[in-house]
Every structure is written in C-alpha cells, then in structure tokens.
Amino acid sequence: MAQNQAMDAALLTLAEMGEADRLTIAAGTPGIVLMERAAEAIAETVLARYPGAERVACLAGPGNNGGDAYAAAAILLRAGREVRLFHLVPPEKLQGDAANAAAAYDGPAEPLAAFDAQSFDLVIDGLFGAGLARPLEGEVAELVERLNAAATPVVAIDLPSGISGASGAVLGTAVEAEATVTFFRRKPGHLLEPGRSHCGAVAVSDIGVLSTALETIAPKCFENRPALWRHRLAVPSDAGHKYDRGHAVVFSGPASRTGAARLAATAALRAGAGLVTMFSPAGAVLVNAAHLTAVMLKRCEDTDELASHLGDTRLNAFVLGPGFGAGETARAYAEAVLAAGGRLVLDADGISSFKDDPEALFAAARAASEARGDSEPALVLTPHSGEFKRLFPDIASAEGLSKLDQARLAAERACAVVVLKGRDTVIAAPDGRAAINATGTPWLATAGSGDVLSGIVAAQLAQGTPSFEAAAAAVWMHGKAAEAFGAGLIAEDLPGMLPKVFAGLEATGP
Template identity: 55%
Template sequence: MSHELLTSAEMGEADRLTIAAGPIDGIGLMRRAGQAVATEVLSRYPSAAHVHVLCGPGNNGGDGYVVARILAGSGVATTVWTSGPPRPDSDAALAAAECPIKPRPLSDFDAGPCSIVVDALYGAGLSKPLSGEAARAVDLAAKLHLPVVAVDLPSGISGDSGKVLGTSFSADLTVTFARKKPGHLLLPGRERCGEVVLAGIGIGDDVIARLQPQTFENGPALWSRGLPVPAVDAHKYKRGHVGVFSGGPSATGAARLSALAAARSGAGAVTVLSPGNAMQVNAAHLTSIMLRKADDAADIEAFVGERRLSAFVLGPGFGIGEKTRAFALVLLASGKPAAASTGIGGLVFDADAITSFREAPDILFEAARGPGAPALVMTPHEGEFARLFADIADDNVSSKLDKARAAAARANAVIVYKGADTVIAAPDGRAAINSNGAAWLATAGSGDVLSGITAGLLAQGMLAFEAACAAVWIHAEAGSRFGPGLIAEDLPLAIVPVLRDLVAAGGGR
C-alpha cells in the first residue's frame, strides 16, 4: 500500500531504518534513486540534445550525480552544474566520485534549445528560501522554457507544506521515492511538481509501517473496506435515516441538494426538516424524500425522540443566527443520532451552521466534547474556516495540513478544509490530502452535495473520518467524470457510477 505520505523527517528515518536493516546501504539507495530518474529521462526525452544536471551538496545532489553518470554512459550529452561539493565521506561524495563528468559551478549555468534540466539541487529537505545562483537557475530554465525533471521535489518547494520557499522550479515530471510527501499534493507544490512518478528503491512496506504515518493521500485504499453495502435482509431503516434542515421559503434548494445526495449515497430514508412556511415549497419538489415541519428546538427534540435518526445535515441555506445555534446545540446534546445496528452516526455542519458560531466558537467546541455527543464533521471552505478558527487561519507559517489538524483537535470534530487541495483531519491526528479535485466542482451548491454524501455514509455506519474522506473523493471523482457543464443538480446522480465501480472493485463490508 502506498497511500501513506511521509514528512521529510519520516523519509529520513525510513532511509535510516532501511540502511540499518541491510543489505542495502546509503549509496545503494542513492544508486537506485538515480537509476529511477535516469530511466524516466531516457524513456521520455529520447531526442534531447543535452541534459543539464543541477546538483546540490546533499543527498539530492548525490542522486543527481548518479543520474548524470547513467545518462553519459548511455551516450547522452550531459553537463553537471553544482552549487557546492558534497560533504567528504558522505554517500553523495561517493556518487560524485563515481561520476566521470567534471562538475561546473552553478553560477555559470547556461543552456541551449532542445535541452532538459534535471533538478537535483535540494529536494524535499529544503528549509530556507531558494536564492542566489539557485534562484538564477530557476529563472533561466523558465525563460528558456526548458523541460524540468525534478528529483524528489522541485527545488524551492517545501516537502511538508507545499509552499514555495522564495522561488522554485516548475517541473514537468517529478520522480520521488518510496512514498509521496505532503508537498506533492498541497498547493502550490502540486502544480509545480507536474506529473509525479513514485519509484521503489528498496524501502519496504514493513519499514513504512514502523513509522506509523498519520498522513495519507485520500483514495479508496484508505476507506473502501468500510464503504457500506446493504445486506440481503436490509430494510430502509437499517440503511440509516438522514435528517436535512431546510431554510425558509426562498432558501430551500440547498437542503434538497443535500438530501438527494444523502439518498443517492445509500441512506435508506431521508427527511427534509422544514420551517412551516416553507413546507409547500419543499413538498412541490420532493418525491422519495420525506418532509417534516421543524420550527423550533422542541420540534427537533420530538423528531429525534420519535424516529431512528442516524445523521443530520445542518447549515446549507439555513440562515445565520440564534436559531441555527440553538438547533446545533440541541443535536449535539441529544445523545443521537445513533444508527440502530452499529451505534455509529454523526452530524454534518456546513455553511451557516459554521458561520453562526463565529462570535462564540468555544460554545460549539465545548458542546462537541459533551458526554454522548455524536461524531461531528464540519466542512468549511477557506472563509468559513477563518470565521471559526481565526488565529489558526492567520498563521502564515503553518501548512494547510497543520491548520486542519489544529482545528480538528480544538473542535473535537473531523474537519474537511475544502479547496482544490482539500484536507480532511481527525481529532486523533490522522489526516488525508485529496488529490483528485476537479475544477468543475467550483459551482454553487457543490458543497451542499458533499455534505449530503457525508451524512449518507455516516448514516450507514461509516466512521466519521473515513466517511468524510470517502465523500470528498467520491464527490471529486463524480465531478471529474462529468466534466464541462456540471452544475450541482447533476452531482447526486453523477455519484452513482462512482459508487457502482467502488463496490464492483471489492469495496464495502
């Protein structure tokens, strides 16, 4: 399994453990890494007139010396440019000694047309802004529109945050080793990496398991075992019952989108909980989805007491203010939802449910920690995140991954920090970065559908972190497959073939 993501420190530890276990030593790992990069260069750029290998003083540069040696041995015109010699007696020094090409100073770097650049300057371990001769090399490669193959990560990109440190190469291809890093998936790093190839160099899955990584690339490998598939004897309430709160007469559409998405994702029953003055509007648009009046907290308490509710969605189109806060707190204090067969269920708070607590977020967080409080999933976009977690959002040093984790711990909730690089974080420290996002999803109502999918999976007994991860991936995959012309109304039906393929591939329990 390769869905784990490793920080730069974890990758260094993986190298150390592999070398300690033998028989591969440090230079052996370096040779394998360089061979993997050289193989990609030779297969993808067979007509390159010249390859310029830029080598830093560390292990990334050592990989570069191996690349240059192999390319030169294959008859490719190759020049090595170095920002400094490797440390004596290091693996990189051994690799440099094995390379027959005399390096030239990076400060003199120049290139002609039909050349390519192999960036082996700094990789994932860079901790300070790229500057000086390295920044000049970046500018020259961009000015000449040279294809760039990056070793591990484009120099100038943080492996842990995906942030640009000063400036960075924009690679056409990035070859990394054993496992990807967060910087391969978080923006803007993801855009600067180009295509990412993951190469095995002898670091075993057993070594990765010893590290106990807590960060993952979101995908079916992470959650497909828990994907709900109804049993032969299932009836509708065994498949879970979702309640979705509707706004007033002019703001009912968002709730219906969530409700339909919950139903399409497999919930056996869905009820729209509507203000009395919006009942007729909602009734005119609902067929298989049930409808019930809910004007105040007493109505919600009665409904929860009467029906076996497994999950709720609160926020889409509901309105901001005291009523929303009251409903949220009633749900968190209810000791429900709880799926009858598993005792697992949850709440999904989005949009107005999040914004309603911007003046008093601690009230929400305290309620989420209350005895018997159901699992809570919150799905903020960047603006909503800042309203609830202002100090975390204002931290310019932390990555999006760090911010999502901090918010999840504070709120005792699964946080779906939405965007092109959506991060899903759990209170226990686990986090996943989504990588299949689609620009077509940037359309009004798309987030309402995501909330409904999440609630539908929660209602069927999926655990909160896994349900949120699955919902984000399924939502994005449906958007990608649909493509141009997508509007939110298309999404609930568009998730059906995605779910069908997941079940056919062996997902589910």
C-alpha cells in the same frame, strides 16, 4: 490487510522518510545502493517521457538530492544522451553517498553559474529536495526564475527545488516541473498547494526501502485513497432493507433559499442513505414539496418541533447549514442535534452561526463525543477557507502553519472531524490522523458543490461509517463524481454521477 493497504497511501514527513532510510540501511542495504536505485528510476522516467531529449542538463545541489543527480547523469550518459552537470558546490566538498556518486560520474561538470536552460532539451532538478528549510535566494533563486521562464521541460528529483516537503509552500521561489520522481512514499508537499501544481506528474518509485519500516514509523497522514476507508464503508446486503442504511436529515432554509438543502438531500440519498428527510420551516414546506420525490418532508418550525422529531432515534445523521441562514436558530438546532446523540455535518451558514462563540459549538461537540463513550467525533465541519477563519481565526492567521497543520489543530480543538476544502482538501480527525485529497477537477469550483459534499458525508454517517472515514470517503467520491462528468459541471450534476463512482469502487475490489 486493511492496515497494509492504508500504509500504501501514507505520506511521510522528512523525519519519517529519514527514519525509513535509516532502518533500511541498518537492515543491510547500503545508502549508495538506494541512491543508485533512485538514479535508475529518474533515468527511466526521463527516457520514457522524453525519448527525444538528447541534450540533458543535471543540476546538482549539496546533499543527497545532488548525489541522485550525479548518479542519474552517469546513467543517462551511458544511455547515449549528451549530458552536462552543473553543481552548486564543487564535488570535492560533497560528503557520504553524494560524494561517492559524484566520484563515479565522469562526464562534463561545471559550476551552476554556467547553466543556461535554453541550451538543453531537458533539465533534471537535483538542487534541493523535501528537506529545504529556508527560502531560495541569491544565485539559486535567480537561476530558478530563469529556468521557469524558459521553455525547457524540467524533471524534479523528490520535489521541485523551493517547495517545502511538509507544507507545499514556495520558499522564496520554486521550480515549475513537468514531472517529479520521488521514492518510497509521497510527502505532504506533493499534494498540498502550491506544491502540487509545481510538481506536475508525480511518479513514486520503489527503490528497496523496507515497507516494514512503516510499522515502526506509524505515520498518521495519508493520501486520500479508498485503501484508507473502503473497509469501513457499509455495503448493502441482499437480505437488507432501507432501514439498515440509516436515516439522514437535512435542514431547509426559508422559501427563497431551499435549493442548497435539496442538493444536500439528493446527494445523501444517492450516496447510500436508506431514507432522507428534509426538515423545513413552515413557510418553505410547499416549495420543497413541489420539488421533492424520494426525499421525505417534515415541518420543523422551532426548537420545540425539533425536540419532538429528535425523539425518533432512527434519525441518525444531520446536515445543517446549506441555505439555512446564519443566526440563533442555527446555533440552537446544532446544539440540540448533538445533545440528542445525532451525528451532525455542519456547513456554510451553520458554521458562520458560531463565529461569535465557537467554544459553544466545541463544548457541545465534546459533550456529544463523551456521551457516545467511544471517543468517536459526533461533529463533522466542512469549511472553506473563509468559514474556517470565522471559527478558528488564530489558527488561520498563524504564520508558518500549513493547511495540514491548520486542519489538525482545528480538529483537536473542536473535537470534530474537519474537512478544510479546496483543490487540496484536508480531512483531519482529533486524534491527529489526516488525509489530503487529490481527486476532482477545477469545475468543482461552482455554486452548490459544497452542499452536495455535505449530503455525501451525511450518507456515510447514516450508514454507520466512522466520522473520519465517512468524511474522507465522501471527499474522494465528490471529486470522482466531478471527474466522471467532466467539463461544464454544475452542482446538480454531481449526485447523478455517484452510481458510476460506486461502480468503479466495486470494480477495483477490496
């Protein structure tokens, strides 16, 4: 059941989608039937979202995306809309199912050069879909620029033309759509920026592609939804106690920079850790004591005191970095936690501390994973793009790598789960699994929100959730907490929204 639910969240590459189509056709569903069903979904979206759109332009490209446009134009024509189709190549040059769809369309059709967006109430973009591999240029690029400058709304087929299905990148220029209709499953480009912003509202339509094809394809990239990790979360039991839910530790910085650690600690407690302790340098103990209530406090002045604390094996998840300060102490503490068998969330200053010797961190992470004996990563990294560059400068600067590619390569190198943050946060594991997040609001771009995320991750780790699922769940919860609060959000508001997030999870069931 859990596997089937996760497959509902699968994101498919162009090759994987092609294989799903091939398997479906091989099982007895003709390709033209899939195209006709796709066209019906497009037409239904147009008629439902734009009931007043009488004059509709359909832009048809040279492949199956263009075939979908021809078939949708025929349906809308029968529905009484005033439809005109504009083709990039003459219909007689089309092949396969696209040629059949063009032959079945008996409405007006003209070359693309005759298209003027201002003359229509709605435009259907069927020029290029997810398979576009080179930048738009020439006549098509100029047309897209004119279309974007017009006030006419656009519904894109599969993906807005000019958006890479693999990376979400703009290839030269790209259509800015109000809505996008795709089929069977999304592609990474629907969620990765800037593709996500170009897509508008995305509708995923079931056109009869075999869901069992996913078992053969075995995708490893997913939209970050509860179906991906809910079955691995710990649920408090009636007969349980706080020690069942783990003991998280957050390292505090000096007296003048304690707030970030307290945000992480509060979030860890709200997110389900049974106990949370802050390890504080001596000079910050009184400051922290004045602000902490349910979060406990222990002095941790140096590596000797840390070693003594780590003798308590009940301490099982750690956050290091928020407000801590970059340098030798952070490096020593991180390596000590990993060597002692703790699961570590490294953020902010903790990440920056290893910029001159990232391999030391990666070696410690590999050793910790090997010591566990189950290949489960002991390290979770939560960098924003600047921090990512400090640990992985070559990956960050490599041309042609998507954000998804970058996170996956970094996770494999670091033997860690990598949470590459942003509006399109990517969570990647060393084994190649990845999730792209879609929860949250622009108000999350505020000081301290990343510290809260670190605490939520640590809470899931403390309760025994595997590292990839813990990080993915935390990112989703973090975004949902922002959505629950709304405008005016600051980081201090996020932990208080987590009860609503958990209530929503419980209400939706398994």
